Amino acid sequence: MSGKNPAVAQRHYWIDKPRNVLRIVRGLCVLGAVLFFTDALYEKHPHFSMDGWFGFYAIFGFVVCVSLVLLAKWLRTVLMRPEDYYDR
Numbered sequence: 254m255s256g257k258n259p260a261v262a263q264r265h266y267w268i269d270k271p272r273n274v275l276r277i278v279r280g281l282c283v284l285g286a287v288l289f290f291t292d293a294l295y296e297k298h299p300h301f302s303m304d305g306w307f308g309f310y311a312i313f314g315f316v317v318c319v320s321l322v323l324l325a326k327w328l329r330t331v332l333m334r335p336e337d338y339y340d341r
Contacts, residue, residue: 285311 267273289311299305 289308292308292311297305303309
C-alpha cells in the first residue's frame with residue numbers, strides 16, 4: 254500500500270477553481286489601488302524630496318519586491334546544485 258488515502262486524493266478545495274483564484278487576484282489589485290489612492294487623503298511631512306511624491310512608498314515597495322524576485326531567480330541559477338549533490 255502506498256500510504257496515501259484515496260479519499261484525500263479526491264478532495265477538492267475552493268482554491269482549486271481558477272475562478273476563485275481570479276477573484277483573489279482581482280481583489281488584491283483593487284485593494285492595492287485603494288491603498289495607493291489613499292495617499293492623497295493625508296498630509297505628508299517628508300524628510301526627503303521624494304517622500305512627498307504621490308504614491309512614492311507604494312511604487313517604491315512594488316519596485317523593490319519585483320527586484321527581489323528577479324534577484325532570487327538569478328541567485329537560484331548561481332547557487333543551484335545537481336539533484337544528487339549530497340549522494341556523491
